[in-house]
Amino acid sequence: MRVLLAPDCFGTALTAAQAADALAAGWRGGAPHDEVTTCPMADGGPGFVATLRTSLGGDVDAVTVTGPLGDRVPAAVLRLGTTAYVESAHALGLDLVPPARRDPTRTTSAGAGVLLAAALAGGARRVVVGLGGSATNDAGAGLLAELADTLLGEGAVGTAGAVLRRGGGALHDVREQDLRWLPALRDALRDVDLVAAVDVDVPLLGLQGASAGFAPQKGATPEQAQDLERALGVFAHAAAAALGPDPVRRDLLAPPAARPGARPGARSGASRWTALPGAGAAGGVGFALALLGGRLVPGASLVADALGLPDRIAAHDLVVTGEGRTDWQSLHGKVVAEVAARALPLAVPTVVVAGEVLVGRRELSAAGVAAAYAVADGAEQVAAALADPAGTLAARAARVARTWSPA
Template identity: 80%
Template sequence: MRVLLAPDCFGTSLTAAHAADALAAGWRTGAPHDEVTTCPLADGGPGFVATLRASLGGGLDAVTVTGPLGDPAPAAVLRVGATAYVESAHALGLGLVPPARRDPTRTTSAGAGELVAAAIDAGARRVVVGLGGSATNDAGAGLLAALADALLGPGAADRVPPALRAGGGGLGQLRAQDLAFLPALRDALRGVDLVAAVDVDVPLLGLQGASAGFAPQKGATPEQAQDLERALGSFAHAAVAALGTAAGRADLLAPAPGRPAPAHRWTGLPGAGAAGGTGFALALLGGRLIPGAALVADAVDLSARIAAHDVVVTGEGRTDWQSLHGKVVAEVAARALPAAVPTVVVSGEVLVGRRELSEAGVTAAYAVSDRPEQVAAALADPAGTLAARTARVARTWSPA
């Protein structure tokens, strides 16, 4: 049997490449007669640049940017012709913040703006920003401030309120006049094709938005998550008002030309809530929001690879409701379905019901950790426990 192993990263425990190797080791143990091929994937979050470079080649420029807490963070810009790919997780990643210091009311997305500026400075006319896996929840306010510093010339810093650089907690105090620089910043980017490769298709606000849906896993208490929802909502209204007619119309249902689109047309965009709302900020600047998992899948020719195999195995650290909103698992299943190739998921945890997975095209799902007490053991040896679970799955799926 021909088996394609196409996982995402397993949180901060395993990169996609390491996860693929662990899956391969396990499958070869359980079914040594099968032909196994690995194809690491990404969805815009951690591993985005490394995965694309493995398929596209290109040059890699090392840069240092501002991390979520203001500390220097090493990052990279992948240049492929006139296109540059950057990974926001290099600057905003949850793994950059020790668990005891995680507080999305204070973390900043400024480093992502510095990455975009570095790509433009290197001559890129198209900049693709991978969004996902962030420790931030500031609606991309820090990114806007960093880009203003880089692109608007001397004196720009004086026009940017300090609250933009201080995390999501203080954004509710800002008004449209505080963001008067936004039309000039959008105009400065007019010659750049700005693309946000988002890891999830969720909006900025609401029950599945940046604050309610993701802030808790970044360290927010329930009260902080509610405060962030209010702050981001207020900031979004102020930012859209500051742009006015410069932003044009968000969609065909927006007001006629010459009038700004209402804020909810921007906050409700699929992917606006990615990376703590950084997708929203990039959309304000004229960026297009596209599914990151689909972009990577196209780059590695995933559909053709799946069609050449008998089963495809994917996985991630935790398969939950987010997985069905633009993540790698859903993308793999969607591409396997037309080819009638079964999709098998092997993840650290599986927190989605069989019915929901089946509707997404997943044939079967297996967890490394079936019980809460097994999670600690899996984290202590992520590659070994993943390989052991995959060996058992292989014996189930492979013909004797």
Template identity: 70%
Template sequence: MHGVRVLIAPDSFGSSLTADEAAQAIAGAWRATAPHDEVTVCPLSDGGPGFVATLHSSLGGELLPVTVTSPVGEPVPAVMLLVGTTAYLESAQAVGLPLVPALQRDPTRTSSRGVGELLAAALDAGARRVVVGLGGSATNDAGAGTLVSLARALGVGGLGDVLDAGGGALGAVTADDLVGLRELRDRLRGIELLVATDVDVPLLGLHGASAGFAPQKGATPEQAQELERALGHLAHAATTALGDAVRPDLLAGARATSATSRLTALPGAGAAGGLGFVLALLGGRLVPGAVVVADAVGLDALIADHDVVVTGEGRFDWQSLHGKVAAEVASRALAHAVPTVVLAGEVLVGRRELSAAGITAAYAVGETPEQVSAALAAPAQTLAARAARVARTWSR
């Protein structure tokens, strides 16, 4: 009897399961339920937590330990992946939400300085190409803290301490606080900076860094509005400070406001509390993190060699359709006429949206508040149980 060839390619399930743990839980349950099926495991990442580990398993390379500063000023361990002269960094290791105790979660005060320290460490290690994964942050400072710590490490002055005081302080930024920004950008001119974003949202607006994500990091509705204004002020001040360096069309008389709009509207500028914006400001090129990882692991060839692909994440909602792993997997699978099945802790997307994204079916581990609580208490076991039921549906 010939079984179904199944590719298991999930992202991490929040802080409950790494991508590899989730993949192994699904695969183990599937093999036990449908032993004739051929099951292949391929953990993925969207640039958020697990980005470096996923790439290391596919690319090899050298893992170098680094100590950086957490969003609340504590030293925390991180690691960079060095493959030749390319360094892969994971912003979540420096500014991830789990690094901030629940009672201290306040995105008006947390700083992204640790990401600047990661970047400086990559340059110290001799990297000429730096790929930074963005996602899962506790910060909402548009990367202002990153600017300060990177400038200090490179010996660049002229950046005010207000940039390192959290997103809520950015409404007070003046031109004097950004005098060194042009020199910092110039110092990075010889480095290829690739920014792998976990979502394709802009810096500002309804689905931007503050309105769309700050509440998950502990912000009240009033604080989210305050952060929106503060980040808008910083964006205008920063593009004004850089002047011609970021103006899109000098011959047409473009002004700094045009550059502000262009950079704040970039897909991914709002990723990781706006870190995408500042890294673009420094010359970085923003790309979907799910694309970077999928290309690195050879996902297209794997999909083409299977009959069905199973992906997943902790919470499948509107964000999942904006640059996340499931959407990228479904897009690639559709090109090969391979059905995509989503397994998630919760599924909050309707059938019409699933169909539009190329997803054949989506199954929730928890469909009631009680089931969701049980899934959080025993994530691997409940995911495996759900995977077993899905295997009975999809196996021959």
């Protein structure tokens, strides 16, 4: 049997390439007669640039940017002709913040602005920004401020820059006049094809938005998540107002207009950006890039196209994918859902091997997944698996291989 192994990274425990190698070692141990091929994947989050470089080649520029806590961290720009690929996780990644210091009310996306500016400085006319795996939840306010000061001149943002770079918790007091430079920044990028490769298709606000859906896993308490939801709503209203009237329907998720004289219960003006699928990616950086005229596209789909995934799947009898945790997010633009969607019309079964599986069989089946297997169940098994992630993943893959491979 011909088996294609196409996993994403397993959180911070294994890169996609390491996960693919562990799955391959396990599968060959359980079914040595099978023909196994690896195809590491990415969805815009960690591993985005490395995965694309493996397939596409290109030149890599090493740069230094601002991390989520304001320290200096290494990053990279992948260049292919006039196209540049960058990975926001290099500047905003959750792995850059020690667990004891994780607080999305304070972490900033400013480093992503430095990274985007570096891509533009090399003459790129098309910039693809991978979004996912961030420690931030500031709707890209830090990115916008950093990019404005770079492209429009130091001080273009004025005194509001300090607030915008302070994290999502500081956005409650942002007003339209604080963002008066936004139209000029958008205009400065009018000749650049800006693409946001998002890892999830969620909006900025709401029950599955950046704050409610993702802030807790970045260290926020329930109270902080609610506070961030309100703060991002205020910022979104101010940004929409600064960019001018928009002839689309009003955004019912936005909070009451935060300006003197507003009617009690009044909603903010029309803001098509907050409801865009992917606006909530990377703590709302998708929203910020949309404000600048960027297109939001599914990162897993972009990578699948770049790797020629359908042709690879068609040459195999079974495809195995995986990730650290398969949960509701996995069905909203992640690698697992994308691989299954590409395999389904080719009548090739998709099997998931994940660190944890928190989605029911019915939901997985509806997404095109034939079966899902967890490496660990419960806190104790998860802790044991993290002690030897490659070994435990390989062991689970060997058992799965004996189930699926013909005797």
